[in-house]
Amino acid sequence: MHGFSTSETGSVGLTHAPDSAAVLAARRRFAEELGIDPSSFTVAGAVHGCTVDRVDRPVELIPGVDGLVSNRRGVALFATYADCLPLLAYDPQAGAIGLAHAGWRGTRGGVGGALVAAFQAHFGSRPEDLVVGLGPCICGNCYEVGPEFADLFPPDVLAPGRGDRLRLDLREANRRQLTEAGVPGDRIETLDICTYESDRFYSHRRFPDGSRFAAVIALT
Ligand SMILES: [Zn+2]
Numbered sequence: 001m002h003g004f005s006t007s008e009t010g011s012v013g014l015t016h017a018p019d020s021a022a023v024l025a026a027r028r029r030f031a032e033e034l035g036i037d038p039s040s041f042t043v044a045g046a047v048h049g050c051t052v053d054r055v056d057r058p059v060e061l062i063p064g065v066d067g068l069v070s071n072r073r074g075v076a077l078f079a080t081y082a083d084c085l086p087l088l089a090y091d092p093q094a095g096a097i098g099l100a101h102a103g104w105r106g107t108r109g110g111v112g113g114a115l116v117a118a119f120q121a122h123f124g125s126r127p128e129d130l131v132v133g134l135g136p137c138i139c140g141n142c143y144e145v146g147p148e149f150a151d152l153f154p155p156d157v158l159a160p161g162r163g164d165r166l167r168l169d170l171r172e173a174n175r176r177q178l179t180e181a182g183v184p185g186d187r188i189e190t191l192d193i194c195t196y197e198s199d200r201f202y203s204h205r206r207f208p209d210g211s212r213f214a215a216v217i218a219l220t
Contacts, residue, residue, distance in 0.1 A: 002088050002217040004135055005030045006200045013080040013202075013212025027214075036076055036218060044068050044079040048105035052098070052118035066111050067100035069118045073219045080212035082204040083143070083195050085170045086135030087112055087178075088217045094123040097217045102174050104145065108152050112174045116181040127182030132189070135215050136201045139194035140169030143205075 005012050010026035017023045031038035042055050045063035052067030055075050062068065067087075068077045077099040079086065084103035090096070100106070100115045119125035140159065147164045157173040158166045171190060179185050195203040195213075202211040 001034065001036075001220045002133065002215070003030075003034050004086070004201070004216075005033075005214040007202060007211075007213070008200070009033070009213075011202065011211035012214045013082070013210060015080075015212075016210025018210075030214060030216075031076075034076075034216060034218075037074075040074050040076040040218065041078040041216070042068060042070075042075055044077070044099065044101060046079055046084075046101040048101075048103050050106055050109040050111040050114045052100065052111075052114050054118065054122045066102070066106050067098065067115045067118065069096060069098040069115070069122055071096040071123055071219070076216050076218035078214055078216050080214050081135070081137070081195075082202040082212050083138040085137035085174055086133075086215035087115060087174060088133040088135060088215060089115060089119065090131045090217070091119055091123065091125045091129050092131070093129045094119070094125045095219065096123040096125060097219055099215060099217050102170065104149075104152075104168060104170065107170055107173050107177070110177060112177040113181045116178065116183060128184055128187075130183050131187050132178055132183055134171050134174060134188065134190045136191055136193040136195050136198070136213075137170050138196045138203065138205060140167055140172060142194055142196040143168045143170060 087100040089098040195201040
């Protein structure tokens with residue numbers, strides 16, 4: 001089972017929240033909508049890195065990681081987003097799930113490849129068995145970055161922006177990374193929703209008030 005919270009659920013990000021009680025209430029509402037116990041949420045702290053941890057039982061928060069994997073029922077992997085890309089992965093052979101948070105830094109560092117490697121290391125997964133979903137994020141038309149990004153990313157995931165600016169296609173950069181790690185292209189599914197353009201999802205670039213939506217994946 002997997003899902004995304006929306007702005008109707010309310011912000012589920014604690015880090016920049018002015019009112020943590022409202023955030024916790026929104027998380028409970030989201031759990032209810034998913035039909036799961038809110039205490040099964042295990043939150044990836046998300047520091048724009050590439051560390052992926054294995055989770056065997058629900059833990060409120062795992063700081064310092066941008067990816068989680070598990071093969072246990074009763075653990076709902078949870079991360080929050082506002083323009084960064086959610087990567088959700090499932091290995092039906094190994095019965096394992098994974099979730100990652102990929103902004104430009106994590107993408108540059110290879111968090112998608114690290115997620116695939118974690119499946120291999122912890123569950124003996126074969127990359128060709130993985131099914132990966134790319135969730136809502138800022139799209140390649142809206143995500144304007146500085147000219148220095150020409151040194152950070154391959155030219156085929158960048159496009160010209162205004163003046164000397166560039167535009168970065170986070171989804172395409174991650175899709176390429178996953179296929180390079182051995183995930184077949186036809187097993188990568190993309191949800192073509194831009195957070196900057198859709199007000200159903202929070203966008204840091206559209207409205208930087210600390211609001212976040214969540215992606216969740218769990219074995220049922
Ligand atoms: Zn867009």
